[in-house]
Amino acid sequence: MSQLEQFILDKQKSLSTISNPVLAMTHVVYGYPSVSKSIEWMEDLLTAGVELLEVQFPFSDPVADGPTIVNACHHALTSKITIEDCLTHLARLSSAFPNSKILFMSYLNPIFKFGIERFVQQASQANISGIIIPDLAIENAQEYQAACLNNKVEPIWLVTPNTPSGRLKMLTQQATGFIYCVSRTGVTGGEQQSSFSKLQNYLQEIQSYTNTPLAVGFGIKSKDQIDAISEHICVAIIGSALLQKYDELGPGQALIYVKKLFPHLA
Amino acid sequence: MKSNNGYYGQYGGSYIPEILYTSQQQILSAFEEAKNDPDFLQELHKQWKQFSGRPTPLTHCENLSRHLGGAQIYLKREDLNHSGAHKMNNVIGQGLLVKRMGKTRVIAETGAGQHGIATALVAARLGLECTIYMGKKDIARQYPNVFWMKQLGATVVSVNTGSQTLKDALDEALRDWSSSHETSHYLIGTACGCAPFPEMVSYFQSVIGKEVREQSQAQFDALPDKLYACVGGGSNAIGLFDNFIPDDKVEMIGVEAAGKGTSMGEHSIRLSNGLGSKGIAQGFSSIFLQDESGQLQDTHSIAAGLDYVGVSPIIAHLAETNRIRMTYATDDEVLQACSLLLTKEGIIPALESSHALAAAFRESKQLSNKTNIVINLSGRGDKDIFNVAKAFQDEEFVPFIQEYAEGFYQDSSLNLHKD
Ligand SMILES: Cc1ncc(COP(=O)(O)O)c(C=O)c1O
Numbered sequence: 001m002s003q004l005e006q007f008i009l010d011k012q013k014s015l016s017t018i019s020n021p022v023l024a025m026t027h028v029v030y031g032y033p034s035v036s037k038s039i040e041w042m043e044d045l046l047t048a049g050v051e052l053l054e055v056q057f058p059f060s061d062p063v064a065d066g067p068t069i070v071n072a073c074h075h076a077l078t079s080k081i082t083i084e085d086c087l088t089h090l091a092r093l094s095s096a097f098p099n100s101k102i103l104f105m106s107y108l109n110p111i112f113k114f115g116i117e118r119f120v121q122q123a124s125q126a127n128i129s130g131i132i133i134p135d136l137a138i139e140n141a142q143e144y145q146a147a148c149l150n151n152k153v154e155p156i157w158l159v160t161p162n163t164p165s166g167r168l169k170m171l172t173q174q175a176t177g178f179i180y181c182v183s184r185t186g187v188t189g190g191e192q193q194s195s196f197s198k199l200q201n202y203l204q205e206i207q208s209y210t211n212t213p214l215a216v217g218f219g220i221k222s223k224d225q226i227d228a229i230s231e232h233i234c235v236a237i238i239g240s241a242l243l244q245k246y247d248e249l250g251p252g253q254a255l256i257y258v259k260k261l262f263p264h265l266a
Numbered sequence: 267m268k269s270n271n272g273y274y275g276q277y278g279g280s281y282i283p284e285i286l287y288t289s290q291q292q293i294l295s296a297f298e299e300a301k302n303d304p305d306f307l308q309e310l311h312k313q314w315k316q317f318s319g320r321p322t323p324l325t326h327c328e329n330l331s332r333h334l335g336g337a338q339i340y341l342k343r344e345d346l347n348h349s350g351a352h353k354m355n356n357v358i359g360q361g362l363l364v365k366r367m368g369k370t371r372v373i374a375e376t377g378a379g380q381h382g383i384a385t386a387l388v389a390a391r392l393g394l395e396c397t398i399y400m401g402k403k404d405i406a407r408q409y410p411n412v413f414w415m416k417q418l419g420a421t422v423v424s425v426n427t428g429s430q431t432l433k434d435a436l437d438e439a440l441r442d443w444s445s446s447h448e449t450s451h452y453l454i455g456t457a458c459g460c461a462p463f464p465e466m467v468s469y470f471q472s473v474i475g476k477e478v479r480e481q482s483q484a485q486f487d488a489l490p491d492k493l494y495a496c497v498g499g500g501s502n503a504i505g506l507f508d509n510f511i512p513d514d515k516v517e518m519i520g521v522e523a524a525g526k527g528t529s530m531g532e533h534s535i536r537l538s539n540g541l542g543s544k545g546i547a548q549g550f551s552s553i554f555l556q557d558e559s560g561q562l563q564d565t566h567s568i569a570a571g572l573d574y575v576g577v578s579p580i581i582a583h584l585a586e587t588n589r590i591r592m593t594y595a596t597d598d599e600v601l602q603a604c605s606l607l608l609t610k611e612g613i614i615p616a617l618e619s620s621h622a623l624a625a626a627f628r629e630s631k632q633l634s635n636k637t638n639i640v641i642n643l644s645g646r647g648d649k650d651i652f653n654v655a656k657a658f659q660d661e662e663f664v665p666f667i668q669e670y671a672e673g674f675y676q677d678s679s680l681n682l683h684k685d
Contacts, residue, residue: 060428060561061547063440064283070427082559108281109547113560135281135546160285162448167287185285186445 004129004154004177007101008213008234011051015264020230024262025052025103025215027239029069030086031076032058038076039089041251046097048255049265052215052235053093054132057086057106064107064134066189068240068247083114087126094127103156105132117147124151130177132156138171156180161194161202172210178235181206183218189240193219196228203232223261236261267468267508267580272461275586276544277552277579280460282440289447290460296367297466306362313358314473317391318348320355322474324481324640330610330627337633338486339626341613341643342478344502349387351380351616351645352474352502353455359470361388364451371395371450375439377404377432377498378571378618379411380645381455386418396420399438401431404570411649429564432498433575436548456499457578460549464579471505478640479509486638492517492629495642496621497537497592498571500578502644511589520581521625523567524594530555534565536577537585537592545576552579568597568653569617571645595624601657603627604647616645617653 001009008023015021026045030038042053058073058081065073083106094102104123111119111133123131131153136144138157148155154177159168161184172179181203184194194202199216206214216229217237226236238261245254259266272278280290300306314320323346327339344352364372372394376382382398389396398415402424405412415422428434436459443452452459457467475493482490493510495503497520510516525533528541536542536553545554547562554576555563567573584590595603600617603624607615615623619642626641633639647654655663 059547060563061433061437063437063548064285064444066441067427074428077561107547109545109554109556109562110560112546113556113558134283135549137280137282137284137287140279140281158284160287162288163284164288182285185447187441192445 002154002176003152004101005213007129008051008178012234018264021264022226022230022233022262023051023235024258024265025054025217025235025237026050026242026258027054027056027237029056029058029072029076029243031079031081032072033075034079035081035085039093041246042093044251044255045258046093046100048258050100050258050262052101052103054103054105054237054239055086055090057083057104057110059107059110062107064187066187066240068189068243072243083110083119087122087128090128091126101129102127103130103132104128108133108136116143120144120147120151120153124153128153130154130156132158132180134158138174158182159206161185161198165205168206169209172206172212175210175212178213178215179206179210180237181214181216181233183216183220186218188218190219193225199229200232203229207232226261267465267504267511269461269465274464274579274583277550277582278461278464279551280549281546281551282460282549283444285444286447289443292367294462296363297462300363300366301469306366309362310359313362314355318354318358319346320473321477322346324478324485325613326485327611330606331635333610334627334631336630336635337491337637337639338635339630340482340485340490340638340640342474342506342640344474344642344644345613345616345619345646349380349384350648351384352471352505352642353381353384355473355505356455356467356470356501357381357384357388357453360451360453360466361392361394364394364453365392367451369449369451371397371446372453373397373399373439373442373446373450374453374455375399375432375435376455377401377435377573378569378616379404379408379415379649380571380616382415382420382422383411385453385455386415386420389420390418397442398422399425399435399442401425401429401435403430404432404435407653408570408649410651431565431570431573433548433562440549456501457504457580458499458548458550458552458576464550467501468504468508468580471501472508474502474505474642475507475509478506482638482640488638489513489516490640491515491637492519492639493642494519494521494622494626494639496521496572496618496644497577497581498574498618499576500581502642504578504580506640506642507584507590511584518590519625520585520590520592521621522592522594523569523572523621524596525566525568526597531564532566533594534567534572534574535594537582538594548576550579552576552582568600568657569621571616571618572621593625595621599624599628601654604654613643614647615643616647617650619644
C-alpha cells in the first residue's frame with residue numbers, strides 16, 4: 001500500500017468517533033491572486049487541518065476547468081511563475097505541516113516542457129504525495145508512470161461517470177493513493193450537479209473493482225452533497241466553490257466555509 | 267494522410283480530459299466505418315457537388331504570370347465553394363457523420379468566421395442545433411460572418427478569456443463538449459485536435475488535391491511543379507498536399523503568417539526560424555508558440571484564420587521530415603499580394619489565402635515560364651472588406667459607415683422585426 005493511501009486510511013481511523021468521516025481536499029491555484037497570497041491561503045488551510053491540499057499550477061489553456069478556475073489561472077499568469085518556485089514553496093509547506101499531504105495538479109504541457117522525469121523527481125524531493133494531470137490519459141503515460149514508481153509519488157487517475165466499465169476496471173486496478181472520481185460531466189465549478197442515485201451507482205461500481213480510497217470532486221459545494229455519499233468516499237474535493245468563496249468573501253469567510261463542510265476541522 | 271495510431275511521427279495523439287474518452291472513441295469508430303461505407307461516400311460526393319458546387323475550378327492566371335515574368339500561376343478556387351472557403355468540404359463530411367452518430371447538436375470554434383459560417387449553414391440544412399465559439403477579438407474584426415451565423419440560427423458565443431482569438435475559442439468548444447458530449451459533436455474546423463480529428467479533417471479536405479491532380483493533367487498535361495497553401499491550423503494546406511505526398515517531384519510550400527515582426531506576440535510563425543517548439547495542448551501534440559514554461563503565447567496576423575498558436579500535427583510532421591518547405595509572409599506583403607490579384611485577375615482573395623499568394627508571387631519571379639505552380643485560394647475576401655478598407659485607407663469608407671449607422675434605425679420600411 002502506498003504512503004498516501006495509508007495516510008488516508010489512518011486519518012479516517014483517527015476520526016472513528018464520526019460515522020463515515022470524509023477527509024478534506026481543498027484546492028488552491030498557485031500564484032492567485034499573487035504568489036505570496038496563495039501561499040498564505042495554503043497555510044491557512046493547512047493550519048485548519050485539511051488533510052489534503054491540491055495545488056494547481058496554472059496553464060494558459062486549462063480545458064477541463066470552468067470559468068472560476070480559468071480566470072484565476074489567467075490572472076496568476078500575468079506574473080512570472082515557475083514550477084521550480086512552486087515546488088520550493090510546497091517543499092517548505094510540506095515540512096511545516098507534516099500532518100497533511102500535498103497534491104500537485106497541472107496540465108501536461110508545463111510538465112512536459114519542464115521534463116516529465118525531472119519534474120516527478122523534484123516533486124518527490126519537495127514531498128509531493130501525488131500528481132494530477134487531467135489531460136494525460138493512462139495510455140500515454142508510460143514515462144510518467146515509471147518516474148512516479150521510481151520516485152514514490154502517486155499518479156492520481158481520474159474516472160468519470162461515462163467511463164466505460166472495462167476501462168473503469170482497468171483504471172481502478174492501476175490506481176494507487178486514491179481515485180479521483182469526477183462526479184458528473186462537464187468542467188470544474190458551475191451549478192450543475194449529478195443526480196444522487198446516478199452518483200451512488202457509479203461510486204458503487206467503482207467500489208466493486210477496488211479497495212483504493214475514493215475522492216469525489218467537480219461541483220461539490222455543500223455538506224448535504226458530501227453527507228449523501230459519505231459511505232462510499234474517503235475524500236471530498238472542494239475546488240471552484242472554495243475559490244468563489246475566497247473571491248467573494250475573502251480567506252477568513254472561506255475558511256469558515258471549509259469548516260462547515262468538514263466539521264471535524266472546526 | 268493516414269496516421270500511425272493517431273500519430274504522425276512524434277506529433278498527434280489524443281490528450282483530452284477523461285470525460286471525453288467515450289465520445290472520442292465513438293468518433294474514431296464512426297469515421298472508420300463511414301469512410302468504408304459506399305453509401306456514405308456517395309452522399310458525401312453528392313453534397314459536395316450539389317450543395318457546395320464542387321469540383322472547384324483551377325484557374326490559369328495569365329495576366330499575373332506575364333506580369334511577374336516567371337512561372338505559370340494557377341489558382342485552385344476553393345473560394346468558389348458555397349460559404350466562400352474550403353472549410354465547407356470538412357463541414358459537409360463531419361455533418362453527415364453527426365447524422366450517422368445520431369447526435370443533434372454541433373459545437374465549433376472559428377477564427378475568421380469561415381468555419382463558423384460553414385458549420386451554421388450545414389447545421390441549418392441538416393436540422394442540427396449549432397453553437398459557435400469565437401474570440402472577442404475575432405468577432406470585432408469579422409462581424410459580417412457573425413451576423414450571418416446568427417441569421418442562420420446559430421448561437422455565437424464571444425470568448426473573452428486569454429488572447430480572445432482562435433486558441434481560446436477552441437478551449438471553450440472543448441469545455442462545452444465536456445458537458446454536452448452525449449448529444450453534441452465537436453465539429454472542429456481544422457486538422458488539429460485529438461485523434462482522429464487531424465486525420466478526418468485531412469481526409470475530407472483531400473478532395474482539393476485530388477481535383478488538382480486531374481485538372482493539372484487536363485489543363486497542362488503534367489503534375490504541378492509546386493504547390494502553395496497558407497497554414498493556419500493546416501486544413502487547406504493538407505487538403506491540397508495530401509494527394510501529392512508520394513510525388514517527390516512536386517514541391518509543397520506552406521506559408522505562415524509573419525504578421526508585424528518576429529517578436530513573440532507579433533506573428534503566428536510556428537514552423538520556421540525555431541520560433542515554435544514541441545508541446546502538448548488542446549488535445550494533441552505538435553509545435554506550439556509557447557514560452558520556456560510551456561505557457562501558450564499570444565499570436566498575431568492580419569488574417570484571423572491564421573492567428574493560431576498551434577498547427578496540425580500532420581503539417582508539423584511533414585515539415586520536420588522536409589516533405590513540406592515552410593515559409594511566411596508579413597501583413598504588408600499579404601495586402602500587396604491581395605491587391606495584385608484584384609487588379610490583374612479580377613479575383614477577391616481572403617487575407618488568409620493571400621499569404622499563399624504573397625509567398626508564391628515572391629518565388630515565382632525566379633522560375634521559368636515552363637514551371638507550373640498551383641496556389642490554394644482557400645477563400646474569398648468579401649468577409650475582409652472592413653480590414654482591407656482600413657488597410658488601404660479608403661477615404662470614403664468611414665463616411666459610408668457613419669451615414670449607414672445614423673440611418674440604421676430610421677428607415678423602418680425594411681425592418682423585418684417591426685411591430
Ligand atoms: C479562407 C481561409 N483560409 C485558410 C484558413 C486557415 O485554416 P487552415 O489552415 O485550417 O486551412 C482559414 C481559417 O479560418 C480561412 O478562413
